[in-house]
Amino acid sequence: MQNKALSKTLSYVLRHKPEEFGLALDAQGWVSVAELLRALQNQRHEVTPEQLNEVVATNDKQRFSLSADGTKIRANQGHSVAVDLGLTPITPPELLYHGTATRFLASIRKDGLRSGSRQHVHLSADAVTAEAVGRRHGKPVVLTVQASRLHRAGGLFYLSANGVWLTEAVPAEYLQAEDSCRM
Incomplete structure (x- = not known):
């Protein structure tokens, strides 16, 4: 199995549908x-321990972690199944960024950012990463x-093992779009 295909399969299994794989x-x-x-x-996916370790080590988004002893694996964030990643709330930087597609702006203007089927809204520390995320959609x-203003108002923020910022929701009043896409 190629690394990209294995990464997608691991994301599906470890974030969304472990039961489909027993x-x-x-x-x-x-x-x-x-x-x-x-x-x-x-499920007819021939994967060696070495391939699995390579995907964990080389995944550009660092989506997965191995336990210290290498006997367990998990996704770092993005779960639609209930898990407790053991993250501690921390103070975020003044600004964070969220990449999306322009077709979602009307809904975001109305409802803000919601986690939907996932446990958290995913935020980036820089606009370049956020734009790359938005381009996928x-x-x-x-x-x-x-983020700092939302935090002072009681919003909780977490930093996942791979550097993705997480929060439960971002109300619209804490969001600004690029100049060409006013909120």
């Missing part, structure tokens, strides 16, 4: 590497999140 994540989202490899093999737009 797996159950523990409360923190971990699953045994041995069980995962068996489950992938049962269509014509990109970068929203500036007044």
Whole structure:
């Protein structure tokens, strides 16, 4: 299995549908590497431990983590299944960024950013990363999140193991779009 295909499969299994592979994540989202490899093999995905380690180490978004002893694996964020990643709320920088497609702006203007089927809204520390995220969904737009202001108003922020900022929601009044796409 190619690394990109394996990464997508791992995201599906570890973030969204472990039960489709006969797996159950523990409360923190971990699953045994041995069980995962068996489950992938049962679904006709031939993956070696070395391939799995390579995908974890080289994934450009650092989506996955191995436990310190290398016996367990989990996704760093993006779950639609309930897990407790053990993240501690921290003070965010003044501004964070969210990349999306222009077709979603009307809904965002009305409702702000919501986690939808996931546990958190994902935010980036820089506009370049946010634009790349938005481009995956269509014509990109970068929203500036007044994170410090939202934090002072009671919003909780977390920083995942791969540097993605997480929060439950961002009300519209804490968002600004690029000049060409006024909120």
